[in-house]
Each structure stands twice: as structure tokens, then as C-alpha cells.
Amino acid sequence: MFKEEVVKLLKAVGIKTSEETLEIPPQTELGDLAFPCFDLAKKEKKDPRIIAEDLAKKIKVPKGLIERVEAKAGYVNFFFDWKKVAELNLKEILKRKNNFGKSEKFKNKVAIVDYSSPNPAHPIHVGSARTTFIGESLCRIFESMGYKVKRICYVNDLGKQVATVVWGYLKFAKGKKPTKKSDHWLLDIYVKANEEIANDTSLEKEVEENLRKCESGDKRTLSIAKKLVNWCIDGFKETYKGVGIKFDEYLRESKFIEISKKYVDKLVSNKNALKLEDGAILVNLEPYSLPNTIILRSDGTGLYLTRDVAASVHKLEKYKPSLNIYVVAEDQKLHFQQEFKILELLGYKKFVENSFHISYGYVSLPEGRMSSRLGRVVLIDDVFEEATKRVKEKYKTNEKAARNIGIGAVVYSILKVEPNKQVMFNWKEALQMEGNTGPYLQYAHTRCNGILEKAGKWKTNFEIKKLTEQEKELIKLLVKFPEIVEQAAKDLRPHYICNYAYDLATIFSTFYQFCPVLKAETEQQKNFRLTLVKATKIVLANALKIIGIGPLEKM
Numbered sequence: 001m002f003k004e005e006v007v008k009l010l011k012a013v014g015i016k017t018s019e020e021t022l023e024i025p026p027q028t029e030l031g032d033l034a035f036p037c038f039d040l041a042k043k044e045k046k047d048p049r050i051i052a053e054d055l056a057k058k059i060k061v062p063k064g065l066i067e068r069v070e071a072k073a074g075y076v077n078f079f080f081d082w083k084k085v086a087e088l089n090l091k092e093i094l095k096r097k098n099n100f101g102k103s104e105k106f107k108n109k110v111a112i113v114d115y116s117s118p119n120p121a122h123p124i125h126v127g128s129a130r131t132t133f134i135g136e137s138l139c140r141i142f143e144s145m146g147y148k149v150k151r152i153c154y155v156n157d158l159g160k161q162v163a164t165v166v167w168g169y170l171k172f173a174k175g176k177k178p179t180k181k182s183d184h185w186l187l188d189i190y191v192k193a194n195e196e197i198a199n200d201t202s203l204e205k206e207v208e209e210n211l212r213k214c215e216s217g218d219k220r221t222l223s224i225a226k227k228l229v230n231w232c233i234d235g236f237k238e239t240y241k242g243v244g245i246k247f248d249e250y251l252r253e254s255k256f257i258e259i260s261k262k263y264v265d266k267l268v269s270n271k272n273a274l275k276l277e278d279g280a281i282l283v284n285l286e287p288y289s290l291p292n293t294i295i296l297r298s299d300g301t302g303l304y305l306t307r308d309v310a311a312s313v314h315k316l317e318k319y320k321p322s323l324n325i326y327v328v329a330e331d332q333k334l335h336f337q338q339e340f341k342i343l344e345l346l347g348y349k350k351f352v353e354n355s356f357h358i359s360y361g362y363v364s365l366p367e368g369r370m371s372s373r374l375g376r377v378v379l380i381d382d383v384f385e386e387a388t389k390r391v392k393e394k395y396k397t398n399e400k401a402a403r404n405i406g407i408g409a410v411v412y413s414i415l416k417v418e419p420n421k422q423v424m425f426n427w428k429e430a431l432q433m434e435g436n437t438g439p440y441l442q443y444a445h446t447r448c449n450g451i452l453e454k455a456g457k458w459k460t461n462f463e464i465k466k467l468t469e470q471e472k473e474l475i476k477l478l479v480k481f482p483e484i485v486e487q488a489a490k491d492l493r494p495h496y497i498c499n500y501a502y503d504l505a506t507i508f509s510t511f512y513q514f515c516p517v518l519k520a521e522t523e524q525q526k527n528f529r530l531t532l533v534k535a536t537k538i539v540l541a542n543a544l545k546i547i548g549i550g551p552l553e554k555m
Contacts, residue, residue: 002479005065006033006078013058015040023075031070031077038074048074086475087462093478093535094460098542099144101485106146110319113139114152115327116240116247120232121161122187124239125377126414126425127363133415133548134360135327136245137494140546142323145489150319153236153247154311156304157229157254161190163211166225167203168193181381183235186228215301217257226254239381243407243548251314253307260310263346264296272345288341291334295342305335309342316351323354325492330359330420358492361422363414378425383410390431391439401552405439406431408549412438415547416498436502438549444505445544446555448537451517452530460534461527470511474532477504481539485546494547501543508536 003019010017015035023034037055041048049071056071065088067081093100115135118128139149156162168189178185197203213221233250240246264281267273273283273295281296295306315324326336336357344352387406388399395402413430417423433439467475481500488496517533520526541551 002033002065002080006035009059009061009066009069009078010035010055010076012060013055015055025075025077030072030075032080033078034075035078036075041074052076082467082472082475083464085479086464086467086471089475089479090462090531090535093538094531097538098545099146100482100539100542101141101144101489102146104146106142109147109322110150111139111142111147111323111325112150112152112315112319112321113142113325113327114154114315115325116236116245117154117156117328118236119159119161120155120157120229120236121159121165121190122232122377123181123183123235124380126380126383129380129383129410130360130363130414130423131327131329132240132243132245133411134358134419134494135325136243136548137415137497137546138325138327138358138492140548141485141489141494141497144485144542144546147323150249150321151245151247152315153250154308155229155233155250155252157225157252158211158214158257158304158307159253160207160211162225162229163207163214164193164197165190165228166210166214166221167207168196169224169228171196178231181235181238182231183239184379184381186232186235187379212299212301214254215257216299222254242384242403243411244550251311253304253311256307256310256314257302260302260306261296263309263313264302264306266346267295267342270345272342283338283342283345285338285341290338290341293338305339305342308335308339309346312339312343312351312355313346313348316348321354323356324351325356325358327358327360330361333357333359356492358419360419363423363425380410383430387431394433395555397555401555404550404552405442405555408438408442408544410438411548412441412498416495416502418495419493438547439555441501441505441540441544442549442552443555444508445537445540445551446553447512448508448533448540449553451512451533452537455518455526455530458530459527460531461524462531464525464528468515470507470514471529471532474507474511474536477507478532478535478539481543497543497546501540501547504536504540504543508540 003022006022007017007019017035021035023036025031025034037048037051040051044051052071052074055076056069059069059076061067061069065080065085067079070077070079113135116128116132118124124132139151142149165186172192173189197207210221214225229252264273267283268275268281273281276282278298279300280294280298283293283295285292293305294303296302315321328336340352340355384403384407387410388403391397391406391409392399392402395405397405409431414423414425416436484496484500488494511532515529517526517529520529544551
């Protein structure tokens with residue numbers, strides 16, 4: 001909004017520019033936004049200070065959000081009337097209550113987010129939880145922008161892990177049904193199977209045979225695999241429900257065994273792939289600075305990449321998305337580069353242009369990387385239970401509130417880290433109740449609520465004669481929320497929302513410390529500050545919901 005106003009004023013005096021050229025001055029006394037004149041100075045071969053001074057004189061400031069314009073050191077500095085800004089934006093916040101980034105331009109547009117996709121042979125562990133938290137937060141960001149979001153969980157039901165759990169089930173539990181949470185029951189079988197195979201490596205051949213049968217479409221083996229995968233997904237759904245996630249589609253890799261081969265044929269016919277002597281099909285990607293890759297084995301079976309291409313086309317044809325996101329670990333970077341190029345070669349260039357792989361670093365334990373095969377994992381269900389237990393002991397609160405706070409602490413500890421950075425999961429740090437943590441943000445929200453409850457009846461007031469510095473800083477940050485949501489959507493970075501929420505909670509704390517609310521000097525000032533508190537509560541609640549944390553009224 002502010003940048004748009006400044007660009008209009010600059011264009012009115014003949015300066016063709018965009019919002020991206022504007023800068024935020026390092027000191028508040030230099031204004032709220034600045035236009036640098038150095039590029040103009042190079043073109044016009046004039047001193048940037050003279051250009052800035054000339055522009056400042058030419059710009060006619062209308063009555064509105066901008067109070068005055070000044071030139072200094074080659075910059076045109078714009079100062080906003082924060083009392084008017086407060087009046088306009090506080091009204092808007094209280095009116096809208098949510099969807100601060102919503103825009104008509106995204107109405108009826110579809111965004112697909114393909115995320116989580118845990119291994120369907122065991123429960124979700126903390127490492128897999130990172131894609132879940134990032135993906136779900138992106139979904140909520142897009143929804144707040146106005147997109148119709150489709151949540152996709154792509155299930156790799158043809159992998160070696162499934163072949164192993166099929167082998168273990170037939171050997172140790174044939175005919176039995178889960179006697180506890182189904183994905184945890186399967187983990188016991190999976191770990192036992194791997195221990196048995198480790199003691200007798202010749203058994204690997206039996207697992208490999210299961211895998212070959214699955215990939216070739218053997219009905220009996222696929223039927224057993226489907227039953228076990230269904231049990232595992234039932235367990236996943238229980239976990240997802242606890243964090244407010246519901247997928248629109250569980251898309252299984254096995255669905256694309258046969259249909260994927262028609263895309264291989266197309267690649268061969270348009271001479272983007274060739275048949276090798278042993279019968280395997282190789283896609284020629286070297287002209288695009290990518291390694292060539294096998295897309296069909298010599299025995300006629302496809303690979304994960306083969307079926308993933310078909311799954312992508314399925315999503316395109318079914319949902320017709322404007323945006324297609326994959327939240328998958330960083331070690332799959334080459335996979336997606338090759339997949340996107342293959343899709344382009346198949347004629348889906350526009351789809352590829354709107355498709356993005358969001359990679360992320362792994363979550364590790366202090367003693368090293370997790371391995372479900374060895375049973376050395378931290379299961380997200382156990383993390384949530386332990387977090388709930390610790391919060392309950394610390395706050396002496398009820399089970400429901402303790403679970404909300406505990407889950408929020410875990411989600412925030414992982415989501416606040418920039419995706420391309422590694423996360424070292426640490427119990428103590430994840431559950432801290434002070435500093436840059438989920439519980440700190442929830443506490444700020446409950447503090448807002450507590451102030452409003454104590455106030456009883458009061459009258460909303462958007463006008464004040466003079467703003468304190470703390471009030472001004474809080475208003476500045478509240479006004480910025482839609483811009484942060486939009487930037488997080490544009491850059492596909494949910495941690496922007498985490499950073500914003502922490503800044504808002506911190507600045508609100510400073511405001512509360514220096515600006516008495518219920519004991520304000522005048523009734524007008526009290527009502528204005530209560531309006532600020534209400535606006536803060538609304539914005540903070542929205543930020544928490546986007547992160548995936550439930551705002552609490554009391555703690």
C-alpha cells in the first residue's frame with residue numbers, strides 16, 4: 001500500500017520506477033521509505049543529490065498517508081502520517097479479522113501442494129515432519145491469499161521399505177491385524193524384518209523379489225502391499241488430525257504403473273529417449289546440462305521417476321493448477337530437475353514453469369541422522385506426547401491446552417528455521433517456554449486476550465492526538481502483515497511468518513511495558529490502546545494459524 005503510493009507520486013513527476021527500487025531507511029529520522037537516485041544519476045550524468053533535491057521540490061504531496069517529502073544524500077525520503085495510517089489500517093484489521101493477503105487476482109486459481117509423503121512402512125518421524133509442517137504452512141499461506149488449495153500426499157507404495165514390510169508381515173504376522181495404532185504396529189514388523197535380514201543377507205533376494213513383483217504389477221503382492229499401506233495411512237491420518245491437517249488426495253505410486261509407460265513411448269517416438277541394447281530406455285538429457293537417466297528397465301518395469309512423471313500429469317489434468325509445489329528433501333534436487341525437463345519434453349512447458357521444488361535440510365538428532373530401519377528414530381507421535389506431558393507439568397494446565405502448547409512448540413521449533421538449513425532437533429530447546437518459541441507467541445496472544453477481558457466494556461477508537469514511539473512501532477508492524485504474507489507466498493518461505501510473529505510478540509511486549517493500557521491517562525488514550533491490543537490479537541492469531549499453531553485465550 002505505502003510503496004504503491006510512493007510509486008504513484010514518482011510517476012506523476014516523470015520517474016518510471018517500481019516498488020522493488022524503494023528502500024527502507026536505516027534510521028527512522030530519514031523517513032519511512034526512500035527512493036535512491038544513483039541509477040538516475042548515472043544515466044543523466046548528474047549529481048544524485050541534485051536529482052533528489054529537484055524531485056523533492058517537484059513532488060506534490062496530496063492530503064493522505066504521506067505527510068512530507070525530503071531529499072538527503074541522493075535519496076528522496078518519504079515520511080508517513082502514522083496517525084492517519086493507524087486510523088485506516090486498524091479499521092481494516094478489525095473489519096477483516098482474517099485473510100489479510102486475500103486478493104481477487106487469485107480467486108478461482110488452484111495451488112497444489114504435494115508434501116509430507118511419509119514412508120508407508122512405519123510412523124512419521126521428526127525428519128518427515130519437516131516437510132509436513134512446511135507444506136501445511138504453505139497451504140495456509142496460499143489459502144489466505146485466495147487460492148483454492150489442493151493438499152496431496154504422494155505415497156511411495158512401491159519402494160523397498162514396503163517390499164520389506166510385506167516380507168516381514170508374511171513371515172511374522174500373516175493373517176493378523178494391528179493390535180495398536182496401525183503405523184506403530186507396522187514399525188515393529190519393519191524393524192524385526194530388518195534385523196532378520198541383517199543376520200542373513202541372503203534374505204535380501206526375497207525382498208527384492210517382492211519389490212520386482214510390485215513394480216511389475218503382480219496382483220497378489222500388490223494386494224498385500226495395499227492392505228499394509230492402508231493400515232499405515234490410517235495411522236498417518238490420526239497423526240495429521242492432531243495437527244489439523246486433512247489431505248484432499250492420497251496419491252499412490254502404484255496407480256501409475258501402466259499409464260506411465262505411454263509417456264515412455266512418447267519420449268521414444270519424439271526421439272528424446274532411446275532404446276539400449278539390453279532393452280532399457282534412456283532419456284537423453286545431456287543437451288540440457290543434466291545427466292541422462294534410465295526411465296524404463298530392461299525387464300520392462302518403470303522407476304520412481306517414470307511414475308512420478310505420470311503422477312504430475314495426473315495432477316495437471318485433474319486440478320488444472322496455476323501453481324504446483326513439491327516439498328521434498330534436498331537430496332531429491334536432481335530428481336526434480338530431470339522430472340521437470342522430461343515433462344517439458346512431453347509438451348508440458350507451461351506446467352513446468354509454474355512448478356517448484358521446495359527443498360529442505362534434514363532434521364538430525366544429537367547422536368546422528370535418524371534411521372527407521374534400525375529403529376533409532378524419534379517418532380512425531382512420541383514427540384507430541386512428550387511435549388504435552390512436559391507442558392502439563394510446567395503449567396499445571398488441562399490436557400487439551402497442554403497438547404495445543406506442546407504441539408505448537410514442536411511445529412514452531414522446526415518451521416522457524418529457513419528450509420535450506422539443517423535442523424538439529426533438541427528436546428530442551430524445542431520445549432523452551434521463553435524466547436523465540438511457539439509458547440512465547442501463544443502467551444503474547446493470551447496476554448492480549450487478558451487485557452481485553454479486564455477492560456470490560458469499552459469503545460473502539462482509531463484516532464489519537466499524539467503517538468508514542470512504542471505505539472508507532474507496533475502500528476508499523478501490524479500494517480506490514482499483508483506484505484509479509486504476500487512475500488512468504490512469493491518466495492515460498494513459511495519461516496517469514498515465524499519471524500514476523502516473533503517480532504510482533506516482542507514489540508507488543510515493549511508496547512505493553514511502556515504504554516499503560518487500562519491505566520492510560522485519558523479515556524480516549526485507553527480506548528485507542530485497547531484498539532491496538534485488539535488489532536494485535538487478530539493479526540497474531542492469523543500468523544499463528546498460518547504457522548500451524550492454535551491461538552489460546554488462556555494459558
